[in-house]
Amino acid sequence: MKKITDLLTETVSAAFQSAGYDAALGSVSVSNRPDLCDFQCNGALAGAKLYKKSPMAIAEEVCKSLEGMDEFKTVSAAAPGFINLTLSDSFTVRALSEMSGDEFLGVPQCGKGSSIVIDYGGPNVAKPLHIGHLRSAIIGESIKRTARALGYNAVGDVHFGDWGTPYGLTIAEYKVRHPDWPCFKDDFDPAKDVIPDIDEKEMNEIYPYASAKSKDDPEFKAESRQTVVDLQNRKPGIYDLWKKIKDVSVESVKRIYEKLSVDFDLWYGESDSDKYTEELVKLLTDKGLLYESEGAMVVDVAEEGDKISVPPIIVKKSDGSSIYATFDLATIIQRMKDFDPEKIWYLTDKRQNLHFVQVFRCAKKAGIVDETTELRHLGFGAMTGPDGKPFKTRDGGVMTLESLIEMVDAAALEKLKDSEYISGSKEETAHKIGMAALKFGDMQNQPAKDYIFDVDKFLSFDGKTGTYLLYTVTRINSILKKAGMSYESAPKITGIYTTGERELSLALLLSPESVVRAFNEMAPSALCDSAYVIATAFSKFYHDNRILTEEDEQKRSSWLALCALTGRVLKSTLECLGIETVENM
Ligand code: ARG
Numbered sequence: 001m002k003k004i005t006d007l008l009t010e011t012v013s014a015a016f017q018s019a020g021y022d023a024a025l026g027s028v029s030v031s032n033r034p035d036l037c038d039f040q041c042n043g044a045l046a047g048a049k050l051y052k053k054s055p056m057a058i059a060e061e062v063c064k065s066l067e068g069m070d071e072f073k074t075v076s077a078a079a080p081g082f083i084n085l086t087l088s089d090s091f092t093v094r095a096l097s098e099m100s101g102d103e104f105l106g107v108p109q110c111g112k113g114s115s116i117v118i119d120y121g122g123p124n125v126a127k128p129l130h131i132g133h134l135r136s137a138i139i140g141e142s143i144k145r146t147a148r149a150l151g152y153n154a155v156g157d158v159h160f161g162d163w164g165t166p167y168g169l170t171i172a173e174y175k176v177r178h179p180d181w182p183c184f185k186d187d188f189d190p191a192k193d194v195i196p197d198i199d200e201k202e203m204n205e206i207y208p209y210a211s212a213k214s215k216d217d218p219e220f221k222a223e224s225r226q227t228v229v230d231l232q233n234r235k236p237g238i239y240d241l242w243k244k245i246k247d248v249s250v251e252s253v254k255r256i257y258e259k260l261s262v263d264f265d266l267w268y269g270e271s272d273s274d275k276y277t278e279e280l281v282k283l284l285t286d287k288g289l290l291y292e293s294e295g296a297m298v299v300d301v302a303e304e305g306d307k308i309s310v311p312p313i314i315v316k317k318s319d320g321s322s323i324y325a326t327f328d329l330a331t332i333i334q335r336m337k338d339f340d341p342e343k344i345w346y347l348t349d350k351r352q353n354l355h356f357v358q359v360f361r362c363a364k365k366a367g368i369v370d371e372t373t374e375l376r377h378l379g380f381g382a383m384t385g386p387d388g389k390p391f392k393t394r395d396g397g398v399m400t401l402e403s404l405i406e407m408v409d410a411a412a413l414e415k416l417k418d419s420e421y422i423s424g425s426k427e428e429t430a431h432k433i434g435m436a437a438l439k440f441g442d443m444q445n446q447p448a449k450d451y452i453f454d455v456d457k458f459l460s461f462d463g464k465t466g467t468y469l470l471y472t473v474t475r476i477n478s479i480l481k482k483a484g485m486s487y488e489s490a491p492k493i494t495g496i497y498t499t500g501e502r503e504l505s506l507a508l509l510l511s512p513e514s515v516v517r518a519f520n521e522m523a524p525s526a527l528c529d530s531a532y533v534i535a536t537a538f539s540k541f542y543h544d545n546r547i548l549t550e551e552d553e554q555k556r557s558s559w560l561a562l563c564a565l566t567g568r569v570l571k572s573t574l575e576c577l578g579i580e581t582v583e584n585m
Contacts, residue, residue, distance in 0.1 A: 001098060001102050001104065001106045001108060002108060003108055003512050003513050003516060004106075004509050004513070005028050005029060005039070005513060006108075008085065009028045010026075011026075011066070011069065012027075012028050012041050012043070012083070013025070013026030015062050015065040018065050019065055021043075021047050021051065021058065021062070022050065025041075025043030025044070025050075026041060026043050027041060027042075027043060028040070028041045028085065029042075030510060031084070031085075036078070036084055037074070037085055037086045039084075039085040039086075040082050040083060040085065041062075041082070041083040042081075042082060042083075043062075043083070044056070044059035044077070044082070044083060045081045054081070055080055056077060056079060056080065058081065059077035059078075059081045059082065059083050060077045062077075063076060063077045066083075070088060070090060070091060071087065071088060072086060072087060072088055073086045073089065089495065089496040089502075092496055092502070092505050093495060096509065096562075096565060099508065099509065099512075099565070100561070100564075100565050100568075104149070105511070105512070105568060105572055107149050107511075107512045107515045107516075108150065108516065109150065109151035110151065111147060111150040111151040111153075112151040113151075114152055114153065114342040115152065115154075115339045115341040115342060115343075116152050116155070116344070116345065117154075117155045117157060117339055117343070117345070118147070118155070118157070118344075119140075119157050119159045119331075119344065119346045120136050120137065120141070120143075120144070120158070120346070120347040121136055121137050121140060121156075121158040121159070121257070121262065121264065122136050122161065122347075123158065123160055123161065123249070123253045124161035124162070124166065124249075125160060125161065125162040125166075125167065125170075125242075125245060125246050125249040125250075125269070126167070126170045126203050126245050126249055127161075127166070127204070127207050127208075127249075128204045128400050128401075128402070129253060129256050129400065129401040129402070130399060130400050130401055131391055131398070131400075132349065132382070132390075132398075133401055134404065134438075134442065135349070135380050135442060135447075136347045136349070137260055137262045138260060138262065138438075138439050138442060138578060139347055139378070139380060139447055140156065140262075141156070141260075141261070141262045141263070141578040142439075142518075142524040142576060142577050143347070143378075143518075143519065143524065144156045145576045145578060146515060146576045147519060149572070149575075149576050150515065150516065150519055153339075155265045155266060155339055155341070156263070156264045156265050157264060157265065157268055157335075158253075158267050158268070159269065159270070159331065160246075160250070160268065160271075161269070162242075162246055162249075162269035162270050163231070163232065163269065163270035163271040163273075163274065163322070163327060164270060164322075164323055164324055164327070165224075165228055165323065166207055166211070167227075167228065167231055167242060168225060168226075168227040168229075168231065169207060169214055169224040169227075170207050171224075171227045171231065171238060171241060171242060171245075172224035172227045173206045173207075173209065173210035173213070173220075173224075174206065174241065175223075175227075176220075177202075177206075178196070181195060181196060181241070182195065183195050183238065183240055183241040185237065188236050188237030189236075190236055190237075190240050195240060195241055198245055200248055200252060203245060203248060203249070225319060226319075228321050229321050232321055232322060254267075256402050256405070259405050259431070259435075260401075260405070260439075260578075261578055261580060262578065268334075270327035270331070272334070273328075273330035273331040273334055274327075274330065275334075276331075276333040276334050277326060279333060280315070280330045280333060280368075281297075281315065283366055283367075284299055284315060284366055287365075287367070289365060290315060293312060294318070295317075295318030296315075296316060296317050296318050297315050297316040298312035298313060298314050298315060299312060299313050299315060299362050299365070299366075300312050301358050301361040301362050301365065303361065308354075310354065310361070311358075313358040313359065313361075313362050314326075315329070325355065325358060325359055325362075329362060329363060329366075329368065332344065332363050332368050332375075333368055336368065336369060336373075341373070342372075343373070343374040343375075343376065344373070344376075345375075345378065345522065346376070346377045347380065347522075348377070348380075349379060349380055349382065350380060350448060351379070352379060353377065356375075356377035356379075359375075360375040363375060378447055378448075379448065380447040380448060381445075381449045381450035382450045383442065383450070383451060383452075383453050385452070386452055386454070388450070391453050405434075405435075407455065408434040408435070408437065408458075408459075409427075409430055409431050409434045411434065411456070411459055412430040412433045412434035412437065412459060413427065413430035415430075415433075416429060416433070416585070419585060421474075421584045422584060422585060423583060423584055424583075429585060432470070432580045432582050433459070433467055433470060433582065434459070435466075436467065436469070436470050436580070436581075437455070437458035437459045437465060437466045438455075438458060439577060439578060439579050440458070440465060440466030440467075440469065440528060440579065441453070441454070441457070441458035441465065443525060443527075443528055443577060444464060444525055444528035444529075445525060446523065447522065447523060447524075464528070464532045466579060468532075468535060469532070469535050469570065469574060469579075470574075470579075470585065471585060472539065472570060473567055473570050473571060473581045474581075474582060474583065474584045474585050476538070476563050476566060476567035476570075477567065478584065479542075479547060479548065480560065480564060482548055483548060485564070487564050487568055490560060490561045490564030490565070491557040492557075492561055493558050493561045493562055493565070494554055494558040494561075495554075495555075495558055498541070498544065498545060500541040500545070501541055501545075501562065503537045503540070503541075504534070504538055504540075504541045507530070507533045507534045507537045508565060508566060508569050510533075511569050511573060514526045514527055514529065514573075515527065515573075524576075524577055527573050527577050528577065530573060531570055531574060531577075534566060534569060534570055534573075538566050538570075541562075547559045547560065
């Protein structure tokens, strides 16, 4: 189905054309003044310059040819030349019915036939997920689901950090602590030597320790640099220990992502890009882009007009090892070969903005992607404590993502303590509510901005929260149940009987617009806004009408149909946000 603004744009463009003006002026958008009209077109203002005529005169002419059209209840020209449009009830009912009958609930399938790779999550081997990993995981998951809702073949890749400097440090520290392990012997034989089991607690503790130690222990630092080179050369023993550490990390990370309902199609890591490094270096060399600078091999990526200095991108370090940027460039080669995507999008915190500028420029310059491939990075802000500083544990440490989830779950369970309405397990329901609260609390913000973590506010039943939205869905579930119908068996919407209903209908008709916007702007907040507007319009409609006891059968069944459509739209919007609903609460 087309978006409603696109449909109306067609109608208004035809009206501009029939009045003798350029059809391109007929672009329709959602009204800035919902008190005056539902939609507006500002084309007469632009047309005034083109046709040297007053905008009001043009607007009036266009309105003339729109008047009496079945789409509109009112069409009017407003100074200085706006065209204000209000939908007719009959058109609204038709559009709602069409939406209800559409398997995609009116969301245009504009991604059909295109692929997008979304790189999110970004965990690292041997480092536990901490709260800094939350946003990439949940915003990325939402963008992937939104892409799918639009018909894209969307591929989520976790892009594990597993092949760079940190793993040299980690393995070098293992060697200090366990010098007797066979993997550190020169005659290590993978066929018969066994590496002891990895203790997760020790593993999680090793990297920060080793990283700090390398700062004032040059010998250890040199050892760990050699270890990265060995690892990247897949030296037996070192490589086998790395594989073992990686397995433990992947398992632990998967367990936590599962709690967040975050899932990936590809569990690739930096190490998987390794097979394309040679091709990368050859390509950069053949194009004459790669040159030596202070021993390292680099590519210039600065451009005229840069407002900040963009340093050359390092592709190989002086010891020949690959680093973060190398992996990203080689991974682009891999993704182009595997999926030939139209877009590759990345989600990390905004401190990595410059890194991605360098990588994208280098990829374009080298022709790894062509001009039309969209490489895009969303750099998001931090989740902070009430003081505006990065959120910390009570004793000032970095909070693991797992502890954060446990904390939110516990708070949600406390809230549900006295509820009698929960049919299944209270823990499971609390977890769903907790995650809805956490995700909605995060994603309702503009991604680039920092936001304050406030579990009590997120879990509140009132206001713009995930909890309120889940509650609204349970309310609809219960109405339908009491009426003895299911979402699938709901009747038809036959009319608009009250003002509240009209508001709700318009909010529903606009929901596909928010899906498109959330995707185009990489901003799930558009989905949060839409869900919230729908939920509040629904609450008003529900409050103002006695739906179940309404005596006029036609009205009652139309209202029930509207409830069912509202529930479906809310559920599918929440689904795009990666939020699971609950049957009752
Ligand atoms: N592992 C990285 C980190 O912790 C994030 C990876 C993001 N993705 C990428 N393709 N660079 O910072």
